[in-house]
Amino acid sequence: MGEPAVTVGAVANPASGRDIRRLVAQASVFPTAEKANMVQRLLAAFGTVGVDRALLSTDLGGISAAVLRALHRRRGRDGAWPQVDFCADDEITGTAQDTVNAVRRMVAAEARLIVCLGGDGTARVAAQACGDVPLLALSTGTNNAFPQLREATVAGLAGGLVATAAVSPAIGTRRASVLEVSAGTRTELALVDVCASTERHVGSRALWHPGTLTELFCTFAEPDGIGLSSVAGQLCPSPRSTPDGVALTLAPPDEATWVVHAPIAPGLVAPVGVRSWRPLVPGERVSLGARGGVIAVDGERELELRDETATVLLRADGPRCVDVRAVLAEAARTGLLRVRNPEGSVNDDGHLVHGGQPRAR
Amino acid sequence: MTDTLSTAVSHELDENALLEAYRTMRTIRAFEERLHDEFATGEIPGFVHLYAGEEASATGVCAHLDGRDSIASTHRGHGHCIAKGVDVKAMMAEIYGKKTGSCHGKGGSMHIADLSKGMLGANGIVGGGPPLICGTALAAKQRGTGGVGVAFFGDGASNQGTTLESLNLASVWNLPAIFVAENNGYAEATSSSWSVAADNIADRAAGFGMPGVIVDGFDFFAVHEAAGEAVQRAREGGGPTLIEVKFTRYFGHFEGDQQTYRAKEVAEARAKLDCLKRFRARVTETGQVDAARLDAIDTQVADLIDAAVEEAKAAPKPTAADLETDVYVSY
Structure with missing residues (x-):
């Protein structure tokens, strides 16, 4: 068996959302558990659009541990996730170097998308390491200008569609300035x-x-x-x-x-x-x-x-960023996330004649 | 349109304040390193828990305090005492169990206290300090002194009911209290990454309705800024704050600890993160302080510690008659 066809990476910063802005302003507190939930929502989206493998960062803050626990507790009815692997070969330093190391591992593993969960600082570090791989920066708080405060499921669908080349980079990504x-x-x-x-x-x-x-x-x-x-x-x-x-x-x-x-x-x-x-x-x-x-x-x-x-x-040669809105608009235009049941497969009352499930792709 | 928050004041330090901060950190370091050596001779009774590596926390916080304010400390209390102005020679004598000590030689390392300096004591009870600070903060609030109370406690104490009750009480009563969680990674030999369920101690603040922040405990300036904001907020009636300071202690939990539970982080911290090295490099590189002035402080501090040890060794022990004094004390 060869390597899985489509790999994506996701790095989550356990330290984001803890700085002094909680004291000198009213910056939000973003719990570790919610970061772990975001990773799981990403995985659900990736599984839907055909991503084969997700490479996740590890940390001592509890995010990767929570995802691992969820991985072990999953049941068949929870929907398909990609194969999940963790970047566990680098020693965790508790610094920004952990993000750099994880992103480099993901790029080396030929990831077609890097998702980073954190603030502006996390996105900045990830952007310096991701090269030309599309970057999807998601905010884990309210104090960020660059990462988007978006529902991870939706963002994951868009990122996955770019990673699988269902949406071309020309349509689904834009080059940021730095x-x-x-x-x-x-x-x-x-x-x-x-x-x-x-x-x-x-x-x-x-x-x-x-x-x-x-x-x-x-x-x-x-x-x-x-x-x-x-x-x-x-x-x-x-x-x-x-x-x-x-x-x-x-x-x-x-x-x-x-x-x-x-x-x-x-x-x-x-x-x-x-x-x-x-x-x-x-x-x-x-x-x-x-x-x-x-x-x-x-x-x-x-x-x-x-x-x-x-x-x-x-x-003008900053990271290539996933444009979630543009990707999903393209998905709607070309029908990437919908199927039409065959003619005659639905009764007059709207029920399926046969119990098949529509599936994307 | 009016300003929604005051943003005018920053916590810039002038040269004298920088020198004073360095002197405090250097004094703590020299005090602890000397105790590390002296304890091995067997002359010091009881246990000592050394604060080396954590100097930026006590110094960065206490730089904002004055005579109105009080602090409560932990097993690892020498640094807090020095930063709050307790006499170094009296501390050394106390640790040697001598009559000239801060508590007349009856307390030892874990019970050094000097109420005249607002230092309510190192504490043998894990999590014993936060309730004391709720008391002093309530007193300051009732009397309108503008004073604040600061409780230093460790990652182990952060799991104690006394600490959690104090966080709740301070918030309910809107007390001028600052809770400084000094997370050095281990409660004795138990890793905080295993024992602290919330992953970060600071995360618990949200549950008590107060701000919680994490600060690099190796960085004096980071601690100083966060503490300055918290103290100012408390003095202005804004209520309590939880500050989690993360760092590594350089010595074992107590002197004699074999430290089989940790490996190389101490060497790495000493080499790359040390608060004194970083402080010296930064204030000299920015031209704020001449290195020769820091060298002079090093010499003065070394002389002070030499004298403190010499005098402590020569001082008399308490006598049998002293057993009947200081049993009850009125404050």
Whole structure:
């Protein structure tokens, strides 16, 4: 027997949704059990559309353990799941490296889709490791701009249809832009925004003091976004569908040209001063004005600057992301998730003459 | 439109505050490493449970406290005592069981207390601290002092009824209380990944209607920020907070523990995550503090610990007559 034909990977971050935004704002608490449930809903969807094998990440937070227990307790009537395997060859570090290791294993196993469950930070790490494999980033909380807050079953159907090539990548995926920020020898990628702050240390990572922010760069900015990109979203929106972004110079509200009341975190609508803004085009490298401070990527402080500055580059070659709405619209258009029973197989009262079950594909 | 939340204040530290934080962490480390050596000589009575590796927690939290505030501690209490300002020489004498000790040599390591500093004591009872803090926090609230109570407890204590009842009571009474769960991965030799059903101790906060956050316990700045927000929230009447601090203790549960239940995480933590190394690297690289000033603190602390041990060894033991004193104490 050869290798299963269609493999997908799913990585779930046990640490997401636990940071200080639960204290300084009203960010949601996303239980481990629900992350495990999301993985199971993905598996149910994958099984429906013909995915043969699902490769799952392992963790010490209880997600993979819960999925394994569910796997053992399943009964025939629960519907078909793909063959489930776990990435258990790498030592668990309890850091972002676990996500990198799992995604690399999945790519090496020729996964045709990587699903990541977590926040912006998890998606960012997964995006750096997934190469050209389509990425489906699902939010496990309310504080995320890049991952979508979607029902996992629905997202899993879309991801599965892309993985099985039932929907072509040209229709079902779109290329995201990324921001590359460099300081000395260090480089980080951001999927949503890069922000310079006068804070000195990474500390508890989140940014919630707008008075410390000096410059903001966004790959996209949506009017209904959450987080720092919402500042641009209310002033100079830039859709995800275009490679262009925006660059803003920030200032204290009383010295600014505009003051945007932006939802920079759940429950935290803060006045953010903007001195100026302009479109940011791919390939343009911008030097940050100030030396020192910290650079946040996707809302989390990541780089502490010494006596140095940093540069930001917008790139149009980010991860290839599954467009759930587009995939399922295509599925509806071409009838991928429906069958018509044969002529004469249904009585006048609507009951099947024969007891067969319609099956997708 | 009005601001919905105050977002103006960050927890930036000036040079003096950074130096003070480093001095506290270095003092705890030197105190514990010296005790590790001295305990092996057999001169110290009873047990000692060392706090090395966990310094950023006590230091990052207590940096926000003042004379209005009180803390309750654990078996592993030396770091909390030092961070709350208990005299180091008196602590060392107490551990040696000498009359010059914080409790006149009658408490030892697990019962060091100094009420004048708001330090309600290390505690031999697992989960004994949180109920005490509900009391002090209630007192502060009733008196309107603006004071807060901080209970440090371990992952083992997080499973104790006393701790869970205290979380409930603090929330019901909206007390100015901060619960700091110091999760070093093991309750004695039992892994918290096995014994804590909620996966994260912080997750339990939601069940008691309070915020719960997880903080990198090797990172002073992360602890300092989270604790600052929690203390400010408590002082302003916002109620209790649960902070889970995750790290690794460098020594066994107690001195003499063979540590057959864990392998290489200590060496990795010391090499890659150590709070003192990270602190030094970051404040010097950002130009906030000159390395020579940190070196000077290292020397001063080493001298202090040398003197503390020397004086403790030379100090007299309690006498038979001392048995009848300090039996009942009025607060």
